[in-house]
Amino acid sequence: MKMNKIALITATLTLALSSAVSAETFDLVVKHQGIVKSSSTSSVDVKRAMNNALDNAQLSVLNANHSISDSGEYSFITVEANSLDAAIRTLSQSESFSDVDANITVTTDKPLRLTYGYNVGENGLTDAPNDPEWREQKDYFAPLALGSNPYGEFYTGHDITGVWAMFEEAASKKTVRVGVIDGDFTKHHDINWADEGIDVYWGDIDNDPYVTDAELNDLNCGSHGNGVASVIAAYTDNGVGIAGAGVDVEIVPGRALYCGTGDLRFADAVRWMAGDTLEGAADISEPVDVINMSLGAQVDGGCTAYVQDSINYAVERGIPVIIASGNKNMDTKDYIPSGCDNVITVGANDWAGDRAEFSNYGDTLALSAHGKEVAGYTARATEDEATVGIWEGTSFAAPLVTASVANVLSQVEDLDVNEINFLLLSTTNAYRDGSTCLTDPTQCGVGTLNAKRFLEASIAYKAGELTYIRHALADGGSCVAAVVQRQLGNAVTTCDLYEVNMNAFAEEKANVTYTMFRVATGGELVEGGSGVETFINATSKPSQLMELSGTDLTGYDYGVKTCIDGKCSDIITVSVDATTGASCSN
Numbered sequence: 126m127k128m129n130k131i132a133l134i135t136a137t138l139t140l141a142l143s144s145a146v147s148a149e150t151f152d153l154v155v156k157h158q159g160i161v162k163s164s165s166t167s168s169v170d171v172k173r174a175m176n177n178a179l180d181n182a183q184l185s186v187l188n189a190n191h192s193i194s195d196s197g198e199y200s201f202i203t204v205e206a207n208s209l210d211a212a213i214r215t216l217s218q219s220e221s222f223s224d225v226d227a228n229i230t231v232t233t234d235k236p237l238r239l240t241y242g243y244n245v246g247e248n249g250l251t252d253a254p255n256d257p258e259w260r261e262q263k264d265y266f267a268p269l270a271l272g273s274n275p276y277g278e279f280y281t282g283h284d285i286t287g288v289w290a291m292f293e294e295a296a297s298k299k300t301v302r303v304g305v306i307d308g309d310f311t312k313h314h315d316i317n318w319a320d321e322g323i324d325v326y327w328g329d330i331d332n333d334p335y336v337t338d339a340e341l342n343d344l345n346c347g348s349h350g351n352g353v354a355s356v357i358a359a360y361t362d363n364g365v366g367i368a369g370a371g372v373d374v375e376i377v378p379g380r381a382l383y384c385g386t387g388d389l390r391f392a393d394a395v396r397w398m399a400g401d402t403l404e405g406a407a408d409i410s411e412p413v414d415v416i417n418m419s420l421g422a423q424v425d426g427g428c429t430a431y432v433q434d435s436i437n438y439a440v441e442r443g444i445p446v447i448i449a450s451g452n453k454n455m456d457t458k459d460y461i462p463s464g465c466d467n468v469i470t471v472g473a474n475d476w477a478g479d480r481a482e483f484s485n486y487g488d489t490l491a492l493s494a495h496g497k498e499v500a501g502y503t504a505r506a507t508e509d510e511a512t513v514g515i516w517e518g519t520s521f522a523a524p525l526v527t528a529s530v531a532n533v534l535s536q537v538e539d540l541d542v543n544e545i546n547f548l549l550l551s552t553t554n555a556y557r558d559g560s561t562c563l564t565d566p567t568q569c570g571v572g573t574l575n576a577k578r579f580l581e582a583s584i585a586y587k588a589g590e591l592t593y594i595r596h597a598l599a600d601g602g603s604c605v606a607a608v609v610q611r612q613l614g615n616a617v618t619t620c621d622l623y624e625v626n627m628n629a630f631a632e633e634k635a636n637v638t639y640t641m642f643r644v645a646t647g648g649e650l651v652e653g654g655s656g657v658e659t660f661i662n663a664t665s666k667p668s669q670l671m672e673l674s675g676t677d678l679t680g681y682d683y684g685v686k687t688c689i690d691g692k693c694s695d696i697i698t699v700s701v702d703a704t705t706g707a708s709c710s711n
């Protein structure tokens with residue numbers, strides 16, 4: 126445990142106040158360029174070059190902290206200037222800096238209410254986890270359904286319980302490490318923590334990410350980090366508190382905030398979790414498998430070079446980055462980090478399946494998940510308690526998605542970030558008719574999380590069974606054949622009728638289209654390539670019945686491209702089974 130860097134903060138504030146007589150002070154992040162490094166260059170040499178560049182800047186630099194990484198050389202600086210725009214403009218004119226951005230404050234939220242007590246014992250429910258607060262979770266952990274509860278009528282559910290059932294039949298292949306970059310972690314006893322972590326708050330870096338419950342309670346902060354981590358990795362069915370959505374997962378905590386507030390140096394934790402070295406801390410033993418960030422701030426353009434470089438560093442190493450969209454009811458194009466590239470941004474739905482009134486929206490949203498009255502831990506009154514907070518916000522929709530990604534990675538090996546993104550989004554639940562996600566001009570993403578379909582599709586994809594062509598009666602007997610014949614009449618020969626399935630686990634959605642291509646057997650199946658023809662034009666129907674000849678079945682190789690909100694996947698090979706159903710008749 127640690128005390129916080131209050132002295133450092135106080136010193137910085139004092140410096141800012143004393144300088145305000147002559148000019149205003151501003152905190153900036155600059156990216157250096159032109160610094161030549163080699164295998165013989167030490168960090169001392171690099172910092173000397175960075176200091177020289179700052180000394181030559183046409184501004185008064187009051188202090189500087191340097192960040193040297195594989196992503197580049199950055200300095201967090203405080204400068205005197207007449208205005209923020211003037212400071213950025215002056216430094217941007219220097220050939221020493223390729224990017225100059227304001228260092229902004231990022232924040233998280235506090236719980237709506239707390240359920241105090243030991244939260245230990247039975248919950249009185251049968252065929253369910255015995256965690257006492259499971260009653261608060263069961264409706265959004267269950268399959269999508271209509272119903273009512275103390276919060277009113279609902280239309281929600283992510284079928285996380287269906288994933289749990291699948292794990293009972295097939296054990297996980299690995300424990301998945303989830304990096305949670307947040308703040309105010311207290312090493313809650315009912316969360317599965319890894320044996321390592323990172324603290325990057327205020328640029329004072331070490332490997333102890335934890336603070337004490339007493340400290341947070343004295344400040345009335347709560348523990349947002351405990352809340353997010355517990356949604357993912359609380360121990361399940363142990364008679365304590367809540368159930369975590371993840372099955373075989375552990376949390377690697379990254380402390381970037383204190384009492385819900387920090388700055389852009391949360392990006393340092395992203396790089397560390399992806400395997401980069403941070404001065405002042407031991408390296409991570411092995412990179413995490415997925416990263417969750419439920420924090421943010423308003424910023425023009427939605428990202429900065431410092432944050433984007435760090436996200437790219439993780440994604441290039443195969444680590445998906447899940448981001449809460451934010452709770453300002455604004456477009457994510459001007460919100461960081463949900464407005465950055467190469468992230469999976471999650472919005473929040475309310476109990477009715479509409480966009481939650483606070484949830485950020487926009488083209489960068491990938492999908493939505495439940496974000497109202499979500500049960501998660503917070504700071505404890507004593508170490509024996511499991512104090513549960515009832516939270517709301519995109520901060521708690523995102524970890525439901527992160528846990529689902531972790532569950533997939535625990536069962537399915539060697540998926541890259543693009544494949545995870547495609548499988549996650551293509552298997553979402555469609556919004557109900559009349560949902561504000563369909564009727565309002567604000568975007569909620571392609572659909573709502575369906576954790577079980579996501580896992581099923583991922584397993585099928587790796588087995589080559591997600592997209593296929595097979596006989597329409599392959600799974601049916603004579604009764605099915607008779608029904609099909611009555612429906613189609615004599616216009617179609619059932620022996621030539623095949624199911625063309627472009628995603629076996631997808632629903633029809635207007636913003637998802639499928640295009641099937643084919644090329645003569647053995648040819649290169651590349652869109653626009655020689656001999657490649659479009660077999661099915663862009664359609665929102667993932668499955669259809671078609672009459673196919675023997676030549677259609679044996680003379681071609683097939684592939685499918687899926688486009689979600691205009692962003693298209695690579696072409697996926699289609700498996701073809703030319704065997705006719707035993708009950709077909711001409």
